[in-house]
Amino acid sequence: MGLIDAITSVAAPRCLDDNDEWCAGLPLERVRTLDSDELGLLREQVSAQFSVQQFTSITGAVLFASLYLATVLFPIPILFWLLAASAGLLGIFVVWLICDPGSWLRRYKSVHADLDRGVIHRFREDKTGQTLEILPCSEIIYQSNKKSLKKWQRATVAVVARTPAIASIATEWLQPVNQGKVGRFFSGKRSLTSSERDEIRHWASQVLDHRRRHAVSYVCWAAFLGWLSRWGNLDLFYAGLAITGYTCSRMFGEVKLCLALKRDANFGSVIINRRATLLDGALVPVGSTSEFLPSAQMKWTEDGTPSEWRKQP
Numbered sequence: 001m002g003l004i005d006a007i008t009s010v011a012a013p014r015c016l017d018d019n020d021e022w023c024a025g026l027p028l029e030r031v032r033t034l035d036s037d038e039l040g041l042l043r044e045q046v047s048a049q050f051s052v053q054q055f056t057s058i059t060g061a062v063l064f065a066s067l068y069l070a071t072v073l074f075p076i077p078i079l080f081w082l083l084a085a086s087a088g089l090l091g092i093f094v095v096w097l098i099c100d101p102g103s104w105l106r107r108y109k110s111v112h113a114d115l116d117r118g119v120i121h122r123f124r125e126d127k128t129g130q131t132l133e134i135l136p137c138s139e140i141i142y143q144s145n146k147k148s149l150k151k152w153q154r155a156t157v158a159v160v161a162r163t164p165a166i167a168s169i170a171t172e173w174l175q176p177v178n179q180g181k182v183g184r185f186f187s188g189k190r191s192l193t194s195s196e197r198d199e200i201r202h203w204a205s206q207v208l209d210h211r212r213r214h215a216v217s218y219v220c221w222a223a224f225l226g227w228l229s230r231w232g233n234l235d236l237f238y239a240g241l242a243i244t245g246y247t248c249s250r251m252f253g254e255v256k257l258c259l260a261l262k263r264d265a266n267f268g269s270v271i272i273n274r275r276a277t278l279l280d281g282a283l284v285p286v287g288s289t290s291e292f293l294p295s296a297q298m299k300w301t302e303d304g305t306p307s308e309w310r311k312q313p
Helices: 003-007 036-073 077-099 104-117 166-173 194-230 234-267
Strands: 019-023 026-033 119-124 131-134 141-144 157-161 175-178 184-191 269-279 282-293 298-302
Touching: 019 119, 026 131, 036 077, 036 104, 077 104, 157 194, 166 184, 166 269, 184 282, 194 234, 234 282
Parallel strands: none
Antiparallel strands: 019 026, 019 157, 026 119, 119 131, 131 141, 175 184, 184 269, 269 282, 282 298
């Protein structure tokens, strides 16, 4: 398998035996099969989308080559700096094209895998009646509220582990706790299922992979800054270095959260909390029962329903 084939390979679907699918906060209603007319129209749309994107990429490469030739023929400072800026943008574009799941190169095989399977995942909210149909491999929106979109948009599908039946039993064995200023509540814990632990690891790995792709862009940008410093343009170098440092510093919080989530997956338990109030001198439970991941300090479920961040990755 070549490098591009390895990068653009289509991931196998995750097992849904103990999981549910959510997209944009909507639960999976059903999986339906595309008829021959829908498949034919979808193939035409795929061909048109890829043609436009390929034309745009080729046009950009031709313009960069033309600018390079102009710089060689007419070595003036303005053309040199235009070429340097264009080289930086082109490098970022190539990294995005190869690494980002939303790029047309990464989507190419996944979209054709959707065409081969010919199925659509339909998500629907009963209360609002809002519907969303997604191509499962590429996660491209096929229809929103029964209307096709003029431009491709991607909606990430979350595979959420089902809350086990033991969770409701565990809520019956909570112990009263008095925390003073924090308040009074009942507390306990339960073990996570293997599907729940897999979900935590999968979510953390996705975020870390996303940050690794950003790190590649930062390395390319740092190399470009080093190249600028050789030409004595230290003001631009220091400005770019400050922007890079600020951007990298914002990544530390997410990386720290991912490491905490992995610790929770290895720990394998959630903390169960339920508010309580004093009634005639006795603690009485009030409100809903919530489960929290102890290391990440994030809500896992509320009354057995997955928390919102799990439904909308």
